[in-house]
Amino acid sequence: MNSNYEHVLILEDDAVTAEHLSKILVKQGITQVTRFESGFDVLHEVEHKQHPDLILCDLRLSDMDGLQFVRFLTETHYEGDIGFISGNDSRVLDVVQQLARSLGYSVLGGMTKPVTPNQVVRMLMARPINEAKQQPHSIYSLSxxxxxxxxxxxxxxxxxxxxxxxxxxxxxxxxxxxxxxxxxxxxxxxxxxxxxxxxxxxxxxxxxxxxxxxxxxxxxxxxxxxxxxxxxxxxxxxxxxxxxxxxxxxxxxxxxxxxxxxxxxxxxxxxxxxxxxxxxxxxxxxxxxxxxxxxxxxxxxxxxxxxxxxxxxxxxxxxxxxxxxxxxxxxxxxxxxxxxxxxxxxxxxxxxxxxxxxxxxxxxxxxxxxxxxxxxxxxxxxxxxxFNIDWPLPPTSPVETHPTDDARV
The missing domain is CATH 3.20.20.450 (EAL domain)
Known part of the structure; x- marks a missing residue:
């Protein structure tokens, strides 16, 4: 698989899971994989150094939970994608994904432990190809x-x-x-x-x-x-x-x-x-x-x-x-x-x-x-x-997929 990502950051305080996930990502063609155990370290990394293309975040960390991390991340100008990892019930994953989407993030989905190569591939394939970057999340606002x-x-x-x-x-x-x-x-x-x-x-x-x-x-x-x-x-x-x-x-x-x-x-x-x-x-x-x-x-x-x-x-x-x-x-x-x-x-x-x-x-x-x-x-x-589409649409339209924009008045 030729991944659209170059740099993936793993936020996971379980060393075995982090190592396993890192190896899977490398096999999928990711050229740079970095691993962190602390949410605060990642926030510092993202705010003061180069941003990764994707952050994979465990929901249970020693210094904060995934919901706190998503909230704090809005203050770092991060514009990449997010995916989540959890050993909990899938409904917990749903909650944190809804929160991240409500804050404007491109959320690729969630993976349950133990993480499998199929889960990783499915998540990586969810990324839009050549999609223009969105506006910063809750960072810049008009007066x-x-x-x-x-x-x-x-x-x-x-x-x-x-x-x-x-x-x-x-x-x-x-x-x-x-x-x-x-x-x-x-x-x-x-x-x-x-x-x-x-x-x-x-x-x-x-x-x-x-x-x-x-x-x-x-x-x-x-x-x-x-x-x-x-x-x-x-x-x-x-x-x-x-x-x-x-x-x-x-x-x-x-x-x-x-x-x-x-x-x-x-x-x-x-x-x-x-x-x-x-x-x-x-x-x-x-x-x-x-x-x-x-x-x-x-x-x-x-x-x-x-x-x-x-x-x-x-x-x-x-x-x-x-x-x-x-x-x-x-x-x-x-x-x-x-x-x-x-x-x-x-x-x-x-x-x-x-x-x-x-x-x-x-x-x-x-x-x-x-x-x-x-x-x-x-x-x-x-x-x-x-209206620059052939109307009516063909029965099966192989239109490229993108994360849906939640623009509302």
Whole structure:
């Protein structure tokens, strides 16, 4: 195997495991393998010396655990990939992987002890080829003033990723994903650089409305598709708490001559943990006005059956972590099965997010979910490139896989 990695750092305080893993990596063509027993030593190494391409981290260390290590690593400007090793239950691996992904890291997956060559090869193959480096993780952020100025000068840029019906390879909709165009450097910045700041300083609603305007400005270019093709826009619970929001959205769509039936309002499940009467009122009014409602990242939060029953969601999006883990994890399969059953009983459409490999596509399809979104079909693109794919997609599209970007407004 000709690995895409040159330098792999192993953080493992068990000498036998570290030596075994090191030998496997060398056999896979890794030219430089370094080993550390202390998490603090690795943090110092990464902060003050050359970064490795990949860090393989054991979850149980003598000086810290894997969750602490991931948190501390955000302060070192590390931009490489991460993989995890554990002798614990696979659910512990799931937790730390979700944390790392939430912080913006490219997570290749987890390996359980005793580590085997097959596990290592599978993890190394998960790395994207020639993928551009992501923005630093939680290191650089725009200021509130920069965000306010950028909103007014058009710095928000929508990217679009299709949702595909596998049965007939038909595009049924797109999700709009937020990016920030830094005009000084001409770089496109990740939402991690501006959304948390906007939420913290109470300007997320202004940002969300500006982003929707940018999407609506692009809308005439969607006319090449069937009139039933929708575009999804993410809204935060904070924005939906404004009881005047439905009226503002209705007025905006009227201004841009776009039917509400073409817009899907996506709400992240984890933010629905606490019922807010204003949010429920806004969602109900948007539904009555003709908007479609989608519950995003399903399975990561704590939605009750009662909440789903009494909130007019029409779409349920399976979180990418379950989709990507389900190939080898029975717990993830169980979550998907139960989610599919729940959605069917509530007459909701199901979308599997983060589908990146043929195996993931086949598994999700076999479990009854035929609508998918992910890098297997297309990565998020600006409007001028979003449609540069042969539509409809061929039944089997050998698209290069990449870690799915979790860009949200």
């Amino acid at each position: 509130a003033n920069q965000i306010i100025k950028g909103i007014r000068t058009g710095a928000l840029v929508p990217y679009y990723q299709p949702k595909v019906d596998i049965k007939d390879s038909r595009v049924i909709g797109f999700e709009s994903l937020a990016r920030w165009h830094d005009k000084k450097t001409d770089k496109i910045l990740s939402p991690a650089t501006f959304i948390p700041v906007a939420e913290r300083f109470g300007i997320i609603s202004e940002l969300s409305l500006a982003f929707l305007k940018a999407v609506l400005s692009d809308f005439n270019q969607f006319q090449a598709f069937d009139e039933k093709v929708t575009v999804a826009v993410n809204f935060s619970i904070d924005t939906l708490s404004d009881r005047h929001l439905p009226d503002m959205l209705i007025d905006l769509l009227r201004e841009y001559n776009v039917s509400p039936s073409r817009i899907v309002i996506e709400v992240t499940e984890s933010r629905l943990a606490n019922d807010r009467i204003n949010v429920l009122e806004a969602l109900a009014r948007l539904h009555l006005a003709g908007f479609r409602l989608s519950i995003d990242d399903f399975g990561t939060g704590y939605s009750s059956l009662y909440r789903l029953k009494h909130t007019p969601f029409e779409e349920l999006k399976l979180d990418r972590s379950f989709v990507q883990d389900a190939v080898n994890d029975n717990s993830a399969k169980a979550v998907i099965r139960s989610s599919m059953q729940l959605a069917n009983e509530l007459n909701m459409q199901v979308v599997a997010e983060g589908v990146e490999t043929e195996a993931e596509q086949q598994l999700v399809d076999d479990m009854g979910c035929g609508i998918m979104q992910g890098f297997r079909f297309a990565k998020p693109q600006p409007i001028e490139r979003a």
